[in-house]
Amino acid sequence: xxxEAIHIEDLHYAYGDKPVLNGVNAIFPENKFSVLLGINGGxxxxxxxxxxxxxxxxxxxxxxxxxxxxKLRFKDRASLIGFLPQFTQSVFSFTVEEILLTGRTAFxxxxxxxxxxxxxxxxxxxxxxxxxKDKPFTQLSGGEQQIVMIGRLLxxxxxxxxxxxxxxxxxxxxxxxxxxxLKDYSENDFTVIAIMHNPTLAFQYADHFCYLHHxxxxxxxxxxxxxxxxxxxxxxxxxxxxxxxGKKFMLPxxxxx
Amino acid sequence: xxxxxxxxxCFGLPLPMLVISLFIGSSAQVNVFDYLPLLxxxxxxxxxxxxxxxxxxxxSNILFNVRMPRILLTFLVGAALSTSGGVLQGIFRNPxxxxxxxxxxxxxxxxxxxxxVYSLSFVNVYAFVGGSIAVVLTYMIAGSHxxxxxxxxILSGMIISGVFMALLTMVQxxxxxxxxxxxxxxxxxxxxxxxWIELKQAFLPILICLIIVFVYRWRINLLALGDDAAKSxxxxxxxxxLILIICATLMTTTxxxxxxxxxxxxxxxPHIVRMLLGSDNSKSIPGNIFLGGSFLLLIDNLSRALxxxxxxxxxxxxxxxxxxxxxLMRKNKLNWN
Numbered sequence: 001x002x003x004e005a006i007h008i009e010d011l012h013y014a015y016g017d018k019p020v021l022n023g024v025n026a027i028f029p030e031n032k033f034s035v036l037l038g039i040n041g042g043x044x045x046x047x048x049x050x051x052x053x054x055x056x057x058x059x060x061x062x063x064x065x066x067x068x069x070x071k072l073r074f075k076d077r078a079s080l081i082g083f084l085p086q087f088t089q090s091v092f093s094f095t096v097e098e099i100l101l102t103g104r105t106a107f108x109x110x111x112x113x114x115x116x117x118x119x120x121x122x123x124x125x126x127x128x129x130x131x132x133k134d135k136p137f138t139q140l141s142g143g144e145q146q147i148v149m150i151g152r153l154l155x156x157x158x159x160x161x162x163x164x165x166x167x168x169x170x171x172x173x174x175x176x177x178x179x180x181x182l183k184d185y186s187e188n189d190f191t192v193i194a195i196m197h198n199p200t201l202a203f204q205y206a207d208h209f210c211y212l213h214h215x216x217x218x219x220x221x222x223x224x225x226x227x228x229x230x231x232x233x234x235x236x237x238x239x240x241x242x243x244x245x246g247k248k249f250m251l252p253x254x255x256x257x
Numbered sequence: 258x259x260x261x262x263x264x265x266x267c268f269g270l271p272l273p274m275l276v277i278s279l280f281i282g283s284s285a286q287v288n289v290f291d292y293l294p295l296l297x298x299x300x301x302x303x304x305x306x307x308x309x310x311x312x313x314x315x316x317s318n319i320l321f322n323v324r325m326p327r328i329l330l331t332f333l334v335g336a337a338l339s340t341s342g343g344v345l346q347g348i349f350r351n352p353x354x355x356x357x358x359x360x361x362x363x364x365x366x367x368x369x370x371x372x373x374v375y376s377l378s379f380v381n382v383y384a385f386v387g388g389s390i391a392v393v394l395t396y397m398i399a400g401s402h403x404x405x406x407x408x409x410x411i412l413s414g415m416i417i418s419g420v421f422m423a424l425l426t427m428v429q430x431x432x433x434x435x436x437x438x439x440x441x442x443x444x445x446x447x448x449x450x451x452x453w454i455e456l457k458q459a460f461l462p463i464l465i466c467l468i469i470v471f472v473y474r475w476r477i478n479l480l481a482l483g484d485d486a487a488k489s490x491x492x493x494x495x496x497x498x499l500i501l502i503i504c505a506t507l508m509t510t511t512x513x514x515x516x517x518x519x520x521x522x523x524x525x526x527p528h529i530v531r532m533l534l535g536s537d538n539s540k541s542i543p544g545n546i547f548l549g550g551s552f553l554l555l556i557d558n559l560s561r562a563l564x565x566x567x568x569x570x571x572x573x574x575x576x577x578x579x580x581x582x583x584x585l586m587r588k589n590k591l592n593w594n
Contacts, residue, residue, distance in 0.1 A: 054488050078491020085485045091350045092481055092536040102479040106491030111475050111539070136536075156490055 003030040004063070005160050005191040006051060008217075011060035013046055020046050022215035023060070028208070030065075033186035034193045035202040038212030038234055044195045045086055047212070048164050052083035065159060075106045082153030084163040088145070093136035096129070096148050103155030116155070123151045127181070142169030147178070161185065163194040167201065179205040199231060199239070203250045226250045232257070263533040267544045271332070274551040278328045279320055281558045287319050327451035328554060330459060331570075334448070334512045334519065335526075335553025336546045337463045340470055341505035342523025343530065343545040347477040347538060348498050351407050353585060355523030356388075356509035359410070360417035362518045364391025365510035367421045367428065370440050374432045381458060381514045388510035391417050392502065446517040446571015448557055455515040462511045466504040467546055473501060474542035481538070519553075519571045521578020526552060528585065 006028040013021040020043035028034045038044050049055040051062060053074070062069040064080050072080070082103075090099065100120045101112045108116055124130045127147055137145065146169055153161055166182070167175040175198075183205045186192045196202040202209070203226045210219040211227075213234045220227040226248065231239045238253040280289045295313045298305055305313065342355035349359075356362055368387020372380040398413035429440050443450075476497055479487050487494040512519065529552075530544040553570070556577075560568040 049485075052489050054485055074488070074491045074493050076491075078489075083489035085489060088482065088486055090482060091352060092347070092531070094478060094481075094536045098478055098537045099482075101475075102482060102486070103490050105476055105479045105487075110472055152490070 004028070005030040005065060006193070007063040008047075008051075009061045009063075011047070011050065011062065012058045013043070013050060013055070014058060015046075019215060021050075021057075024212075024215070024217050026210055026217040026219060028191065028193050030191050031186060031189065032191065032208045033183050033206040034191075034208040034210070035196050035206040036193070036210055036212060036217075037196060037199055037202065037231070040197075042212050043215060044212050045164050048083065048162055048195060049085075052081055052162055053077050054083075054085075078106045078156050078158070080158055081160045081162050082156045082158035084149055084153055084161070084166060086164045086168070088149050090137050093138045095134050096124075096132045096137055096140070097134065099137050099148060100124075100152050100155050103152040106156075119155060123154050126154075127151050143171060143174045146170060147174070150178070159189075160191045160193065163192070165195050165197060167196065167198065175201060176204075199226070199235075199250055199252070203248070267530065267533060267548045271547050271551040274554050275328060275332065278331075278554050278558055279324050281562055282319075282324060287316050287324075292316050292320070322453070326453045326456045327448055327557075330451040330456050330515065331448050331554050331557045332550035333456075333460060333463050334516050335522065336467060336550040337508035337512050338519060338523040338553070339526035339530070339545040339549025340467060340542065341508045343527035343538070343541060344470055344477065344501050344505045345523075346527055347481040348501055349410055350481055350483060351410055352528070353407060353411055353524070353582070354414065355521065355527075356505060357518070357520040357523060358418070359414040360391035360395045360421060361388040361506055361509045362513055362520065363418040363421035363425065364388045365513035366444055366518050367425045368510075369514045370425050370428045370444065373440055373443070374428055374436055381462070381511055384510040384514040385507055387421070388506050388513070391421055392506055442569075443517045445569040446519040446574070447569045448516050449567055449569075451515070459511050459515045463508050466508045469504050470501065471542060471546070473497065475539045477501070477538040477542070517569075517571055520575045521582060522549075522553060522574045524585075525578050525581040528581070 004027050006026075008024050008026045011021055011024040012019070024047065036044055036047075046055065050057045051064070051069070053069070053072075064072065064077070067080075069077070097117075097120055100123065101116055104112055104116045104119075120133070121130070124133055127150070129144065129147055129151070132140065132144060132148065137148065140148065146166065150163070150166065161182070163182075167178060170178060179201060182192045182194065186207070194206070208223045209226070210217050210223065211230050211234050213230075218230055220230055226241065228239050228241055228250075231250070235252070236257045238255040238257075240251050240253045242249055242251070280287065280292075291312070295305070295309060295316065298309070299313060338356065345354050345356060345359060346352055365384040365388035368383040368385070369380050371377075372383035377383065395410070395414045395417045398416065399410040425444065429437055432440060476492075479490065479492060480494055480497055480501075484494050509523070526549050527541065527545055530541050530548055533548075534540045534544045556573055557570050560570050560573050
């Protein structure tokens with residue numbers, strides 16, 4: 001049996017009188033790389049913000065690793081979930097190290113500990129961005145900033161990585177580099193859940209897919225495999241499926257319905 | 258810039274600055290070369306003739322009852338203003354704000370002026386109430402639930418500041434001429450009336466707030482990344498922000514109660530500190546405390562020594578700060594759309 005990292009039941013949310021989520025039911029399995037697909041403005045980011053505790057759902061329940069989300073303290077949630085929001089800007093030119101250390105604020109109180117600084121070095125090395133350590137965050141490229149922000153999540157040592165468009169701003173090389181990394185994390189005791197806008201890329205790496213459509217989440221009976229029917233319904237356009245070197249690829253095919 | 262030099266400027270400068278400032282002022286009789294031999298005589302063998310004793314007495318009086326309280330107060334006021342500026346810039350994520358631009362100073366000045374006109378005691382308290390009302394109004398007008406834009410917070414601060422300035426003028430208008438002069442002089446931002454009494458009123462609230470901000474300094478880094486960035490790493494920013502805004506407000510209103518409005522100082526000093534020490538608030542908050550204190554002391558020394566008459570320090574900082582504000586606006590390329 002698959003263990004559940006996140007279990008969502010009958011979740012509703014509305015901005016004013018505009019409903020965004022109408023009774024969402026979904027399960028994200030533990031130690032997998034899950035991807036949530038759906039159109040712009042469909043409520044994916046809203047859902048993630050509710051899971052991360054930035055917004056509160058109107059109705060319904062969410063369990064994270066078996067624990068009811070409303071009963072978790074901020075700090076406890078931070079040790080379960082690391083959330084990468086869609087946009088992070090820094091007004092001040094903090095160095096990369098200083099940005100990473102902010103990830104420990106909930107745990108280290110009023111000053112970073114020595115372990116925290118060692119953890120920074122370890123994570124920078126792990127993401128191969130040690131050279132950026134003392135660089136001002138504001139002077140990095142969009143892609144480098146994104147990688148640094150993912151490093152900041154890892155500083156929390158969470159069980160679940162919740163990523164809102166992690167490949168945003170990245171060039172093709174870094175997109176694949178990051179997806180490879182995320183896949184790696186999911187095989188090493190992390191649960192990775194990401195919103196993606198590129199099904200082609202997502203299907204090459206992730207191993208669990210669900211689709212947000214009209215305020216509901218649809219999980220196909222075989223969530224591992226691309227589901228052309230659902231993709232076409234969600235994006236209102238055609239997709240082609242083809243094999244190359246034993247791998248299945250999925251391409252959007254221009255024909256807009 | 259060289260880290261070492263930056264550290265010396267921020268943390269090595271204050272002590273010599275405090276000592277040198279003791280010997281700068283309008284009174285020609287007080288001269289370090291007269292005082293030191295007298296002091297030596299007094300300490301070494303304790304024998305002085307009558308003239309020397311009288312001179313020693315007078316110089317000591319000027320040094321320790323006129324200049325010393327003023328110097329300490331100036332240092333405290335400078336530290337308070339620049340630290341609250343640094344804190345507010347961090348938590349509003351806006352390099353263009355300080356307690357003057359957010360309306361805190363004007364609100365405090367209005368509260369304090371009421372207390373002065375009606376001869377109420379605890380001017381401090383009225384200043385704090387006025388400043389708190391101003392900052393709450395500014396925050397509400399700028400729109401508290403959405404992300405506050407750089408420009409909207411400045412505009413609403415300017416409006417609130419303007420309204421309280423108008424109210425202050427009204428208080429001046431209805432007050433009797435005798436009190437009017439006192440209020441006008443005080444509101445301009447002035448340290449020349451400083452005595453041990455003012456220092457006693459101001460040092461406790463300012464010191465307590467400085468200590469609290471110092472303790473919270475590292476957490477300001479996280480707050481400066483925004484509410485979402487804080488919540489997503491498990492910190493509820495509301496509590497930290499509340500504590501820090503109260504400290505910034507209390508520090509500013511205390512300075513207004515004793516020294517009037519010293520505008521823009523809290524805006525430009527944190528920028529100078531950031532240029533010297535970097536953006537990390539773990540370092541820049543102590544920098545604001547120490548350089549903030551000694552730099553205002555420097556400006557005050559200039560305002561005493563440059564001209565025959567004494568220029569109110571508030572006017573000095575406004576001229577310096579106004580130019581710097583324009584520079585920052587251009588550098589930050591504000592998006593006016």
